[in-house]
Amino acid sequence: MTPSPEDVFADLYASHHGQVSSRARRMTYGDQHLAEDVTAETFFRAWRHISRHGDSGPGSDIGWLSRICTNIVISHYRRHSVRRETATAFADEGLDVPEPVTTEDVVEARERVRVLRQAVSELPEPQREVVERVAFDEELQTDVARSLGVQQAAVSRRMSRARAALGESVAVRGLVAAG
Structure with a gap:
């Protein structure tokens, strides 16, 4: 019998939450609150797409979760970098920040x-x-x-x-x- 998506996700979460949380903490330079947000978002996205994730062998689950986690952190820092750069550019030109x-x-x-x-x-x-x-x-x-x-x-x-x-x-x- 094929396990339900809920069972698959529960196993995924139980098996890999610690690893994903550690990865998020390292990638956010120890920012506990941001790491918790990243971890939660990683598992939220995994849940949304659990039916598309196939088992490709040993390590595929943590590899998939790591990629999701990494993408979330990269997006976070890109967004914040653009905001800082925009504010700096406005200030350098003597303009008010929007x-x-x-x-x-x-x-x-x-x-x-x-x-x-x-x-x-x-x-x-x-x-x-x-x-x-x-x-x-x-x-x-x-x-x-x-x-x-x-x-x-x-x-x-x-x-x-x-x-x-x-x-x-x-x-x-x-x-x-x-x-």
């Missing part, structure tokens, strides 16, 4: 995300899966190709076709001007 985000900005951003997610959900399955894994889950195209059993060129083509379709779809919905 005001904090307003409620209207948040509402508009959420609407954009909703429209984009709706457009992604309407893509053909091969394109949708690649977009979700590469763009949303920040997996490398090579990893996605390997797990799907296709060449990296196929993943690149699917991403390219998805970008074109998404550009048209969001333009039709009035999110952005067409190309």
Whole structure:
């Protein structure tokens, strides 16, 4: 009998939580709060995609979780680096740093995300899966190709076709001007 996704996830969590937590702590330079957030987000993403994760042999689970954890930390530091660089650039030019985000900005951003997610959900399955894994889950195209059993060129083509379709779809919905 095949174990349920809940059982698979429970085993994954029990077996690897300590390793993921240690990795997150090391990658966040000992920032306990950030490491806890990264660990939680790692397992949240793993839960969301547990049905797509196949057992590729010894070490595949921790390898998958490590990649998710690493991508989350990289994204965190990139976001914070861009914010610092932007503030520094404004200050270097003698300009005021932009005001904090307003409620209207948040509402508009959420609407954009909703429209984009709706457009992604309407893509053909091969394109949708690649977009979700590469763009949303920040997996490398090579990893996605390997797990799907296709060449990296196929993943690149699917991403390219998805970008074109998404550009048209969001333009039709009035999110952005067409190309």
